[in-house]
Amino acid sequence: MRTETTLLIATSNRGKLREVQAVLANMPVRLKTLADFPGIPEPIEDGATFEENAKKKALHYAGLTKCLTLADDSGLEVDALGGAPGVYSARYAGVRGDDAANNAKLIAALAGVPAERRTACFRCVVALAIPDKVLAVASGTIEGLIVDDPRGHNGFGYDPHFFVPECGVTAAQMPPEQKNRISHRGQALAAIRCVIERMAESTAGPHDSGDSLD
Secondary structure, three states: OOOOEEEEEOOOOHHHHHHHHHHOOOOOEEEEEHHHOOOOOOOOOOOOOHHHHHHHHHHHHHHHHOOEEEEEEEEEEEHHHOOOEHHHHHHOOOOOOOHHHHHHHHHHHOOOOOHHHOEEEEEEEEEEEEOOEEEEEEEEEEEEEEOOOOOOOOOOOOHHHEEEOOOOEEHHHOOHHHHHHHOHHHHHHHHHHHHHHHHHHOOOOOOOOOEEOO
């Protein structure tokens, strides 16, 4: 008898969790979150790139829980700021997860920068791992412009200030379905979803080794 695959979504960010759960809905897997493992320690995210951090988090939580684990690392890269805040996006203002402070620092850093030079992108890397091995990695990006005045109440993080020209709205003005379809995280998750489905459907269990889906 085939057993159901359990997949741990390794994030404590509620906004990310909602997006991941939405994109991975209707899959033949049993989803777990970090809330199912109270007291589990967090990894130290000291990687120089999103990919390094995503892999580190996936291996960390897979090792502690013995679950197939999906982790992501993502953030905002602003051209006029030399790619900052980058891997420090969540703690740009000094305290992890303080969206208001991070956005305030971002807008202050761009004071005087003309609109046409406020180009930026959101970047996401997701990693899928078992306790001793990263099975697959995928990434996604979306291009936009940083605007001073926040627009919209959906999303989280820098979404209210991230304007997507081809859509005519900020990421925070998009309905969740639209954002999940075109966003950096949505792209990365769609790419890695096929690996998860293949594993869930296989009676042999995890068998991929180091696949890159970029």
